[in-house]
Amino acid sequence: MASTLYVKDINKKLLIRALRDQRQATIRELADITKLTIVTVKSLLNELIDQGKVQEGESVPSNGGRPSQQYVFNSQSQLGLVIFGKELEGLDSLYIRIIDLYGQVLDSQIESCTYIDSEYINNVIGKMFEKFPQIGAISLGLPGIEYEGQIVSLDYKGLVGTPLIQQLQERYNIPVVIENDVNAAVMGRGQCFEAAQSEIYVYFASNSGPGAGIRWNGQLIKGAKNSAGEVGWLPFGIKWGAELVNNKPAFVKAAALLLVSLVVLYDPESLVVYGEFIDDEYLDEIGTECKTLLSQRSFPSLTRVDDFSSDYEQGLITITLEKLFN
Template identity: 40%
Template sequence: MENIGGNALVIKEVNINLVRRVLKEKKQATKKQIAETTGLSIVTVGTMLQHLVQQNEVLEGGLSSSSGGRPAQQYIYNVDYALALILFPFEKNGLILIRHTVVNLSGHCMHEAEVKVEIIDLATFEKIIDPLLIAYPSIQALGFGLPGAEYDGEMIVSDYEALLGISLTEHFRNRYQKPVVMENDVNAAVIGFCNRTQAAPDSAIVYLYFPERFPPGAGLYINGKLYKGKRSFAGEVANMPLGIPWGEESLLASFDLLCEAIAKLTVSVSSVLNPDSVVLYGSFLQAEHVHAITELCSTQLPASAMPKIILTEDFAADYLKGMIVQTLSTLEPNLQLTK
């Protein structure tokens, strides 16, 4: 949160943000209701609402019912005032595709499609983004979901060779003059899972993702925040020297070997992070795998350190939800007055 001193323009912006937040939470409210919630005077609330209505960020609704007094004007936050565009590549049946989704400020999907591409590079993304910005001129933020890691503005780890060493977020921020966020797949998935399940703010959750052809990755959610580490390398669990042949067909073909490998990884991360829950996803994982993994872990961890092991069945939904949350967060003003 940005702490700022007090002058007339800054105070006005803070007051606008207070009114904005109340309307987002309540969906609709009267001046009096907003004033009671924010502590602002009705006159100040009226001035802020006038500004927001002029900007089309707030809409005038109907009149509230009254038990005798004059009906009051209802105000509604316009969730279509700004939109966000989320893009992420994935593979299906040997093809490379990019999924692109446009959402409004409530996260409601306005447009969604998949396009087959030959290569993942900056030009490929631009060919998708440019026409979407024309079709949806209210798009105000871009989010990219990519396996890999960015440090000091450059892609230091990526499954796509053409992106290595590229300043992806800076490039698109300069090209489109809009906020840009880049997140890797499993980091976005843990955010989406925690948001969807309303994880407690003080919880610690590890999300382990097991692709069929690549080594696993982890997303770490600690005390209500995504944890990336000093150089955004946290969660690269494939580098842990556990002697596990990740990605080999022989591992996936054996129920026992697979459960032993995942249990070994789960015990390792649990011994370091002591999470409340370890969430597992792999298209090949079933409930019986989770039962066996839980049994193996319970023989190696004390009961007080044993996490709840959960199987999530929709990685794509967790991934998209996390990207929506991260991208929309760039459009949230975060101001606070200090003395």
């Protein structure tokens, strides 16, 4: 019995993904795509209609026979809630997004706050559930480290030591993910057509240490305790921060040492750099310094991005969709 239910669940996921990709299709078309029998497709579609995940569409002409019923993927049967923290005009702010099953943003809000703790996060999420009760997964993007459901390191001190995932899962009974901001950004960057499969994304902050996200063969590398990429901890004797940023020659040397170390350790296809103060000329100087430390043949492509926030948000949307479909 258990094995029958397992197979049925796999077939249902296969069917709903096929219909999501097609947006609308007939039973025959879905059977051809999924390689399931027409009887199986029809039975599963009836269940998905009862669950609100699929809707009946219009009838379309068939080859000389009776018109065929189309079935439409309901992209709003479940919604995702994406929340990420970012500084806006000197104030900590929460960016709040409601997405459908295609990752399209249906609702967008920004809340400025003076202190972020679990009570504040719970209140924000509670308000969103009142407005969108069909939320089926939550992703939180935060500048820190989550390990075994607990916040162990974070810029928002009010959340450190909080079992936030457990609290939210017990309250809402849906999947909850907390992801580091640069990890989310490297996954968001991975959705770009030009992105390499194995890539390291380095964020150089103006007033604190750098962070990195590592995507290897399309998969995020987080390490045993989710702290992979905390490159500011490397014992180089570098004092990261505003003073170093304001000393361009010293920063170029420090950044090059960090990037070359990552290349030697991971051998990525591509390095991507973000920093508000880093322009093309600045990047060229960093690249030249890198190639004095490591041969040009061994060094990967080095590029910069202008919009960290877009990568960050897209990464969280991607993570939320994975939870909604799995």
